[in-house]
Every structure is written in C-alpha cells, then in structure tokens.
Amino acid sequence: MKMEKLITNELGSGDNFSLKIIKLQGICEDNSKKVYIQANVHGAEVQGNAVIYHLIEALRNNLSLIQGEIVLVPQANPLGSNQKVGTWTYGRFNPITGDNWNRMYKDVLKNEEALNTLAKEHKDDATTSKKLKKLLKEKIQAMKQSLSSYGPNENSIHFLNLQELASDADIVLDLHTGPIATNYLYVPAFLEEESKHLGFNHMLIIPNEFGTAMDEATFMPWVHLQKALKEHEIDYKIPFSSYTVELEGEELIDLERAKIEASKICQYLVYKKVLTKNPFSTPTVGDQYYCHLKDYKTYYAPRGGLVNYTKKVGELVKKDTTLFEILNFNDLDNLVTPYKAYKDCLVINHNTSSNIRDGMELYQVMENYWKID
C-alpha cells in the first residue's frame, strides 16, 4: 500500500490543498482488473471517506485477496471540503461560478476520430479495450495541456486529473450521499442486470448518455467505442462498470454503518472477480427497487414556511396521502396545510431544512418503480 499526494489548489494565502491517492496493489496479471473509488467530491458528502477507511483497514494486510489493483481517493475535492460557512459545508457548487462540482467532467472522446481507427483495427475485445484506455489517457492529458493557455480556469484541471486517475480502471465507484436520504445507486442502462450485486436498495437507471457527472464521464468512452464498433458490425460488450453510489445523509460520518457499506462493495468486487473473498461479514440485502431516471420526480415547495416531512426516506407512499405539511403563521385559520402525493411513490430523499421558501426542493421520489426478486 502506498500514498501519493497531488497539489490541487494554491490559495490567496499561498497555502496549498492536495489530493491523497492510496493504491492497494494485489496480484497483477495480464487480465487482472483495476478499481477506482473516490469519495466526497461534494464537500458535505463525507460518508464515502468512512467506507474508504474500512476498505483500507480490511485489505492492507490482505493484499493477496486482490486480483489487480484498487485505487482509493478520499476527500477528492479539497476545495469543496473546506468551503465551510459556519459549521455547514457549502461544498456542492463552486462558490465563484455556481458550477456543481459533479458537473465539471468532460466527455473526452466525443466525436473522436481515433475511435474509428480503433474499430477498423479491431481484432479482439481485450486488445481494443486496452487501446481505448491508452487513447483516453492521452486525450485527457492533451486536454489539460490545451486548457492552460490563458491560465487554467477554476479547477477544470483538477477534475481532468480525477478522470485521468480513473482512465485505466475497469470499475469506477463515485461515492456520494443524498441530503437526508436512503441508500441508492445511479445505474447506467447497460449495467441494469449487474447492479443488483451491489446490494443497494434503490436503483435509478440512467440513459447511456453524457450528463457531465463522473459516472457518465467514465462510461461514455466505452459507449462511444461500442457505437464505433457497431458501425463496423462488430458486437462489443462493454467490459467497464461505473456507478454513482449514494450513502444516505450529509455532513456526518458513521463508522459503524460504513462497515456494512464497505462490505457491500466488497461483495460486488467478489462478484466481479476482483476480490477472491469478502474480508467483511456478508451483508444482508433487503428489498431492491428500480426506476428510470425520467420517473425520478422532485416535489418543490408550493409556498414558503416550515415544512414537516411527514413521510420518511425509504417509505412507500400511496397517491393522495399526505407527503408533507407546511406551517405558516400568516393565516391563523390555516396554520398547517397538508400536501399530497400526486402518484404512488417511493421516497428517496428530502431536504435537510424545514425552513423553506417557495420553489425549494422538498422531496425526490421514485414513481413507476418495480421490485426485483
């Protein structure tokens, strides 16, 4: 096990922030896999670091369990982590540009000519996959170079650095959390089948398209390659997996719960043949629900006031039952107004505050969800 540091920011005071990159090297053979796991790109979403801690502790003296390499990047966005306002961590957006930190990634191989060359020269899947990783890394490095002419803008290099670290990985897990939330995964459509092996309870299926997040930025090169090969009438199964993993709430870590979450990840890595054995006790998996991203709905505050979140995260809610109530002292005769669910739904997360102005996000829910066996 070893750690490398990479400077990410120089502040007005001349002080630096840096990234800690931890590498667990197992048994590396020609077809052994690389796993890349990062956490805490949004400053308040700290629980993933606790999961990384357990992975380190469980594997550092059991490196022989690993068929390949696991790269761990906790606290992957120091600028976000350290953007505190009072006790609160205002680390969801770049405070200068308003950019969401998880919308800074690039679709590096979009419209890339070289993919056509790869397709033309295709012999076998393994060789082409390796070539793709090499191409990806080169293009990321070139992009970083080109960004520097008038000075590198606001952290763009940093997010390309994260993409570069993940560029030769076979599995990418980006550990996030919701505000007040149950556990859930963002699952690219091509991984719908596989995703249940992570043992999470709620799965949002996203299209195989680019939306500027890390999961998409890492799977899109493979989607582009698959498409290029299809144009040469080659059927190619994407050998790459990436998920955004949502680990319940913000701001607080829970080392006990993190152990279970780490175990779920290891269980998945056993399924993927990266680990020969789960170093933790086997996690129990409850009901597993899926829905499509288009059915992931947001309820916004219809008025200002103090919101009572009647339904809790993880609950199944029937159409026309009360989802939340708003307390507002303007009208003494209607102090509390109930608001109902428009459709049957499953509550995934809700706002961390009751002190709400109209238009703020209150709940995010799954509609038209289904349960698997």
Add this chain to the structure above:
Amino acid sequence: MKMEKLITNELGSGDNFSLKIIKLQGICEDNSKKVYIQANVHGAEVQGNAVIYHLIEALRNNLSLIQGEIVLVPQANPLGSNQKVGTWTYGRFNPITGDNWNRMYKDVLKNEEALNTLAKEHKDDATTSKKLKKLLKEKIQAMKQSLSSYGPNENSIHFLNLQELASDADIVLDLHTGPIATNYLYVPAFLEEESKHLGFNHMLIIPNEFGTAMDEATFMPWVHLQKALKEHEIDYKIPFSSYTVELEGEELIDLERAKIEASKICQYLVYKKVLTKNPFSTPTVGDQYYCHLKDYKTYYAPRGGLVNYTKKVGELVKKDTTLFEILNFNDLDNLVTPYKAYKDCLVINHNTSSNIRDGMELYQVMENYWKID
C-alpha cells in the same frame, strides 16, 4: 385570539420583514398572570414554532382554561430566519457584526436609581411587582428612543421590542434548540426548585447574573429589585420565572414531538396556575439531571479531520472511555485516532458536522451532574 404584525426590517430592495404577535386572552382578573413565549431567535432553531402551533391549536377554542393571557411570538427574528446560505440557515449571528442574536438584549434596570425609590415606597409585594413592570416598560421605551439619534444600529430596536413585549409578563419562555442535542433548560439559580415541573431531562443552573441573553434580560430587573429591597431589609421572593428552553436539534421541525413538548409546557402552566387543566395528554417525564453552568464543558477538536461522534446525546459517559474519533488520511498508519472523556460526563449536544478543523466545538457535556427523584 388575535394577531398583530410589527415591521422589523426594511431591506435593500424595499421589502419588509415583520413579526407576528399572537395573543390568547383567557379569564383576566387582578392577579391573573401573563405568559410570554417566543421561538426561533436563532434562525436554524425552528422546533419552537411547532410547539407554538400546538399551543394555539389546543387553546384557541379553550380560552377559558387560561387564567390570564398567553402571548406567542413564533419566528421572532425574521432576519435570522431568512439568512439562508444554500439550504442551510446561517442565522446564529448577525452576518454583518458577528453578534450572536441571543446576545443582543439589555440589562435595562442596571444601576437604576428608580429601584431605590420603589424599595423606599414598598408596601406589599404585589404592588411593588406591578410598579416594577411599569418602570421596566418605560425604561425600554426610553432606551429605544435614545438609540435612534445616528440611526438605529443593526437590529438593536428589534431586540428591545421583544423585551418590551415581555416586560409585563410573569413567565417568559425563550424556545431554542441545540445543534444535535437532547432536551435541556437554562435555569436561573433562584428557580432551581421550580424547574423540575417543566418535565425536561437536563437542567443547567445559571447564576442570577446578566449574560445578554433573553432569559437573563427578563429576570435581571427582578434580581435588581430584590437586591434594592434587601438593602431596605425587606425579604422579597421573586414572583417571576424565565427559562431558555432547548428543544433538541436544528433545521427540522417534528410536529409529533412538538405535541409532547407543548404538553410539558402546559403541565408547567398548570403548576403555575395559569392553566386550569392541560389540554394535551399528560407527558411522561424520565430521569432529571442537573449541573451548574461552570460544569458545562466544551470539547474542542484537537486536530482537523472527519469526526465520528461515538457517544450520542443523552448518554452517560465514563471517564477515559472514547468520546469521539477523528479520521484523517494524512498518516496511513493512524487513520482513526480515538479521544477519551477527561471526566465522567453526560452528553448534551454535539456538532452537526463531521467535517471539522482544529479548534471547532465538538461536544458539550455536563460534569458533576446530579439526578433528582
């Protein structure tokens, strides 16, 4: 029941904020009492509003239960309520001056000559008490007047307005909450005996001195009066009660829990003969612990990192057992460092965030506490 509005702020856009003052008038006789209850002076401490809601709903159609008057001021500091940064409510301090909103009150009758006159003219306690209320109101109004010469500074008038609203009250409850906290009361030393009737589980006894908070600002006139009377060798029992009431955590309201909290307040008002009957079902009271303010200790972060709050609020902790742990990735060989309690203690509250730099408050605990029967 009626509501009055009082403009508190005019903003740069010309929009106003205002206070909502709700009065529940019961049976008013000569010696009937006035109760003043406010909530949410700190912007994030919203639960007290939910308690006020239940008081209104339970009493509005039962006004005959009230022997006197109850004045309710929810959301008592609109500037604090609306000082949001992202979803978070940064409403603990005046963002311009850094002044804690609950440290803006004045010790209005400090060194007041007229108290001596009151003492000299003393006939019976009830008459002198009435004179004190009158004097207090006059002095508050004069103070507001005098503040206006170079323009009223930052909200000072607002807090004097709150003091004026409470100036003729016999009982004052200032509803706050801790960050992540158990329920607790600040109890002036002269109310130690009485305080158990509020049915709270943790009581901090504060000296009969001024510390700029609302509870102190309202009881100090009575302490000054008692002292002035003592100089004329008159023994006077303070007929006034005030408490800062801490209702667990920040940001979120819980209407279910608020019902129990409202019931505890009504139970106390029955004891104080303001209510003839508790309109709610009688609350169960658990163990009740007391300590002196000087034994209310704060643990500060000895280093930066991610804090795992091992002990929960309300827990009794033995000396030398682990109170919290800090996860810090700088030293791979010591990722998690445990920190122990210096003395036996009872956990009252802890920080809302695990993302901590050195020196931040982590825990507040009672030491040398005792349990009553």
Add this chain to the structure above:
Amino acid sequence: MKMEKLITNELGSGDNFSLKIIKLQGICEDNSKKVYIQANVHGAEVQGNAVIYHLIEALRNNLSLIQGEIVLVPQANPLGSNQKVGTWTYGRFNPITGDNWNRMYKDVLKNEEALNTLAKEHKDDATTSKKLKKLLKEKIQAMKQSLSSYGPNENSIHFLNLQELASDADIVLDLHTGPIATNYLYVPAFLEEESKHLGFNHMLIIPNEFGTAMDEATFMPWVHLQKALKEHEIDYKIPFSSYTVELEGEELIDLERAKIEASKICQYLVYKKVLTKNPFSTPTVGDQYYCHLKDYKTYYAPRGGLVNYTKKVGELVKKDTTLFEILNFNDLDNLVTPYKAYKDCLVINHNTSSNIRDGMELYQVMENYWKID
C-alpha cells in the same frame, strides 16, 4: 405614471418579496412603441436602478415626450438583491442550485409549430409582428401553467414573469454591471449597425443564438420568426431590439454618473423615435470599440496569491506587456511575479478582489477589436 406590485417569493418566515413595475404611458397610437427596461437581476449590480430613477424623474412630468410606453422594473430580482453575506451581495447565483440568475430564461418559441402558420398567413410585416407578440405571451403563460404540477421550481416562474412583462416590447434593455468594469454592451449580430446610437464605448457582438440570458430570450422569438418567413421566401427585417447594458462596477450606485447613462439611453430612444426629445443634456460619446464574443477572452489566475491589477479597465494593452502581477510570500526570492498579455487587447473588466486562488477569473479583455468612426 403608475406602479404595480407582484409578489415574487414567500420565505420560510412567511414574509414576501415583490416586484415593482412602473409604467410611463405616453402618446399611444397604433404603431407607437413599447420599451421595457429592467435592472439588478444580479443582486450586486445596482447601478441600473439609479438610471431608472433618473428616467422616472425626467419623464414623469414630460409624458408627452413619449411616443408609446416605457415600462421600468428596478430591483428585478429581490431574492438576488437580498442574498447578502456580510456587507457583500452574493446575488449572482441561486444559492441553492448554483444557477446564474441571468441564465434562467427560456427560448419560448424554439421549434414552435405556430411560427410556420404565422409565416403561411403572412400579409405584411406589422401584422405578423403583432401576431408574434400575441403568440409569445400565450406560450409564456402556458409554460408557467405547466411548471406548477409538482410545485414551481426555484424561481422559474419569476423569470417567465419578467419575459411576459417584456413580451410585447419593441425594445428591451437589461441593465447589468461588470465587477470592476468599463461600460459595455452585448449586441446581437443583427443590431451591430444600430448599437452605436446607445453611445457606449465597448460593444461585444454576440451571435443570433440562444444562451439563456434575457437579451437572447427576448430576441430569439424574432430570429425564429425571421427564419420561418425565409422558408416561405419572405424577407423580414427584425423590428425588435434588445441589449444587455453593462454600467461599470458592482455594489455601489453613483447618482451623478447615472444621469449620463440615462441620457445615453434617452438619446437612443430619440433615434428609435420613442422619445421626441432627450430630456437630459446631450451626452458626449468617446471612442467606440467592437469585437466578436469569440474574441472576448478571460485570463485566469495561473497561481494563488495577491493580484496587483496593473492595467486598468478601458486600457489598450500591448502584447507582451505586463497585465497583472501576483504577490506570493512562499518564495522570498520571487515575491512578485509579472504576467504578460498574450495578444494586444482592450481591458473590459477585472476581479473585485486581489485575494485569489489559482483558476479564478482575473481579467476579461477584447482581442481583435476595431474602432468605428
């Protein structure tokens, strides 16, 4: 002259913000024009309000100068205006979503079938133009309706309200300011010729395309119409003008300078035959420079430290001369590092702070600019 108020927000405390809409009605004939001017959509950009003040004062008793109507909306985004952090106005972004307040507008008639109908039924320009305004208003209202199902999200209705207020205007001016800046205009390509009549010194020509800002949101319906008519081989000159007007720096108003800026706007309205005469003394116009948006370049901080902005706004800078210097105490032998211009340029604005981390925007400059006579 009359004023209408429109509630824009209800806050957690139940207090409201509202919009003030001021209408100056002149002589209205069939082909008389409507002008819509708003200011301060970004909270810190206050100078436009001072300009609106002078327009009101100069025209309120001279309504007969106006051939049509002028609608004025100062402080057009109360939520942005009142998002203060300390003395500073953090009103550039929605603090919850990170959305830039001037990127919330909609391209309402994009892919709109009804434009084809308009084109088919075209008889003369004036009639078709009127129909377009009617269509636009209807579509905005329908869009507002459809947004309300799960609750209206974060202020989206507000920005559609602004678009609706401007929907029947012939001239739209959106008054902004830079950070520390010279005066400049965003000019849609189809108005390049006309724009000099505003008497500003620096003009950025933007493509006739949608980029989510107010100027674009209001001219795009006309661009779409022109295109639809062209498909029917009808040549149509857009009778509509809109500009984003940048009035130097943030945070402070200067009533003296605002009088000159108001005079420039009136001079333009005389040219456009909305005013019969400029009620102010005629402004002097200096050199006028133009460049294309693609040549509007940003210099980002190549490192952290304290920036000395060597070149001032409005200055012409030669390639390879020092543009800024960075003071950083890490290396005693190189305390101040100079950075040079890559190309000849004209400085339009620079950051309001010297306390800079790497990647922050420092300067925005025009390259490949030209001067008109």
Add this chain to the structure above:
Amino acid sequence: MKMEKLITNELGSGDNFSLKIIKLQGICEDNSKKVYIQANVHGAEVQGNAVIYHLIEALRNNLSLIQGEIVLVPQANPLGSNQKVGTWTYGRFNPITGDNWNRMYKDVLKNEEALNTLAKEHKDDATTSKKLKKLLKEKIQAMKQSLSSYGPNENSIHFLNLQELASDADIVLDLHTGPIATNYLYVPAFLEEESKHLGFNHMLIIPNEFGTAMDEATFMPWVHLQKALKEHEIDYKIPFSSYTVELEGEELIDLERAKIEASKICQYLVYKKVLTKNPFSTPTVGDQYYCHLKDYKTYYAPRGGLVNYTKKVGELVKKDTTLFEILNFNDLDNLVTPYKAYKDCLVINHNTSSNIRDGMELYQVMENYWKID
C-alpha cells in the same frame, strides 16, 4: 533575511494553513530595537501585505540600515484570508463563533502579581523593561499551555502565537484597512505626541485601556507596569509604541500606493532610530487631523434601500449638509431621501455596498477633530 513557517490550522481535509515569519536582522547591540509588523488579520484587508513586500525589497540588501531587527508577518491569519464566499473575502469574523478576528487577543498581565515584584526590584528603566518582556513571554506560553486541556478552542492559540511573536518588540504595527476609507491610525493616548511622525492624515486617540485588539494587547503590559511602578512612586516613561495602521480600502492591493505607505513607516523608524536612513524617497505629508475615540461616530441606515454616498472619504462635512441619500422605490413620490450630518464632521470611511437594510453601518466620521501644524 530568513523565513520561518508555523502551522496555524489543520482543516477537515487534513490540509494545513501556515504563517510565514520573515526576519530582517540588522546591527544588534545591547539597546537596539525590535520592530514587529503584521498585516491582514482581517481577511479582506490585504494592502498591508503590499507594504511588507516593499519593506522586504528595500531592506533585504540594506540590512546595515537597521539598528536591531524587523520581524514581518504578512497574511497573519490564513483562516481569515481563505474564508472566501464567492469572490468576496468574508474574513472579518470567525465564521463559527462570530468573533471579530481583531478581538481575540488577551490582556496577559492583567492583575499580574509579578508586576509588583518587578516594581519592588526596580533599579533602572532599561533593566525593568527587559524583565517585563521576559515575563510577558513566559505568561503567554503558560496561557497557551492551559488552553489545551479540552482541546484548544477556535484559533485562540493562533492569536497568542502572534502576541508571543510581538512580546519582545519595542514597536508594533498592526496593518489593517477600512472598508472604503481614507488612511488613519489608532493612537494610544500615551503616544499622541509621537504619532504625527508616521505621516498619516487622520488619528483616532484611544484610551490607555484594553479593548481586545492587537495594539492594546501589546501596550497594556507596559501600562500595567507603569501603574505598578507609580505605586512605588517611580516615574516611568513607556518605551514601547504600538499602532493600528489603517491603509484605505479592502480587497485590493495597490503596489504603487504601498510604496508611499512603506516610506511613511520607514520615515517613522528613522525618527525612532531603528533605521539610519529611509530607503525610499521621502513621503509628502498633508494635513493631519486628530480626534478622540469617543468622537468617532457611526451613522446607521435609518431605512433600507440603495445608498448614494454623497460625501467621499477624507471630506470635511458641514452640519446640516447632505451626507448620504437613500433610493427606495416603494414611494414613487419620494424616490430619493437625503440625510444630513448632525454635526460638523470629517469622513473616515463608508460601507462598501449601496444595497443596505436599515440599521447597517453607513459612515464613520470624526467629530470635534483638530488639525495640528
């Protein structure tokens, strides 16, 4: 010349901030002096760093000009410097506690018994002065020790570190700036005579008392000593000087102006016999005005709106002339309201924003000022 680094903070991400301490050692004899200069304790007040830069550059190759030692601490509060919100530096208060960064210092020798011993053992001034410095340093170190039991609270150690660095100095300059301000000095009463040699234009005379700022924290030990000696009937002239130096506005550095400010400081150090010669060209000194702190008055906003700061900093204002105007669109018939000066005054600073709610500080002015020859 050498630089030392001292870690000041460890953040949640494990990254550190540190202090840079730069020492210019000249010719040190027994009675040669030590000068301590720090800058930027308030995060936005950056100009002092530019002054320190010029002092380094002018003296590093002219160390023989120095009769003693000069210690320079730029960016003396990295936590304040790096507390950015957007482009703005919110570094006036500790964002967790609301404590003003320049109110964190301690009156270390208050009620100190050992001062009495010093007085009893007094032989000559020089010896007693040396003993005082030694005592001060020991007490500061003991205080740091005692603060650490429950963890060091929020940066308290840091400010004691600054006091320790200054503990053996004969001259202390704490470089600040106003918001939008003219240049001015805080002058302890015992230095009134001497202060003109700094060549500043505006001087506020503060009492020889403790108010928690750095200047006071460093001169109070000498005031306490003087008092202890007086009780033994020894007349002792304080051989120590300290000033808070206010260098015009916030956020921006101006290296040109800093050269003049550095020259003024050097001119003073020549007067104090620390420098044998001013390495800069001699500065011109304009009119010099004084007033007592009790006559330093603040005008607060009498209402909300947009403030036009009619009078500029440095201006002499006659009673009853307009000091500022407020633009507020609520009342169309009174859009702009003028507000007048209550008394003759001299404008020292004003707010950085026009976007003001009622109660915010607008102006600070000197009344009852006098001019010296």
